[in-house]
Amino acid sequence: MRLPVVVILTLLAACGSDAPPVVATDVVVKRPMPGMQMSAGYLTLRNNSDTDIAIDRVTSPQFGKVEMHETVIEDGVSRMRALGEVSVPAGSAVEFKPGGKHLMLMRPGDDLDSVTLEFHSGESMILSVSVTAGD
């Protein structure tokens, strides 16, 4: 079976201090399947600061639109919900993972290069992309 090519995003922003206040890890975006106009992205965002933060919006120059969604299974029914914002309380982490919260990346353009998380505070974090070889 062919597995989706996985591209790994590495953190560019929030570097510089000894203990980065906000750290993104396990950032993966699945390359869209042939002919598909969308894909999913996953990451873990840890907030090491003492201030609550919230992701308001996610953008990417390589996708027409990015939304935060959550797959919820209730009473045997799979539902997809758009998330307006995703809060990450101080000292906690939020996981975007298969079968749960995920980024829905729509209308892909050329090679995936970066994804930007925009926070309620007005700050943003750019997650750069490196494409792994593979199939």
Add this chain to the structure above:
Amino acid sequence: MGSRKLLVAAVAVVAIAAGTWLSFNTSAPPAEPRVATLLPAKVELPEFALLDHTGSPVDRSVFDGQWDLVFFGFTHCPDICPLTLQVLASARSQMADEGFEVLPRIVLVSVDPERDAPEKLARYVGYFGDGTFGITGELDELRKLTGALGIWFEKSALDGDDYAVDHSAAVLLIDPEGSYRAVFSTPHEAENFAHDVPIIMGLR
């Protein structure tokens, strides 16, 4: 002396009988499905007229001749639908690795026929390997099939013109006579399918 021989013989008979009884009762118990729910009676599929992923018309006979693991979803679903199909494809390859020669087909029935034309569905199911098959078609015909199988689905608006389709997440097992035999509820795990499906197919 004669009665002593008789006693030895009687003991031997009892021992053999006990041994036989023990060997029956210590042999492996019949394998039971771990997660699948077997239907108390076979459910026959209704008549319907849909299309397969190659664009060919299909009716209920599309389920005849092989075991089918049937999942309902849509291609415009980046998270749970590919995840489930990967679980099913992985279960299928686990069964192949275990030496089973008869493997179930994986069938994705689109609950979003508006966006899932056969050509699009073909590219999508092709991604999950040769054993995967797609069904789409007119909404009215689709509802005949889903209604009979107890599968619910409904469009759900997202931002702008986008929409998702909420749908029953169960995976159904249909036998080669086209009868609905068992249902797998979420969470779906490849190991559970690889364990239970051969039991229901009578292979284990």
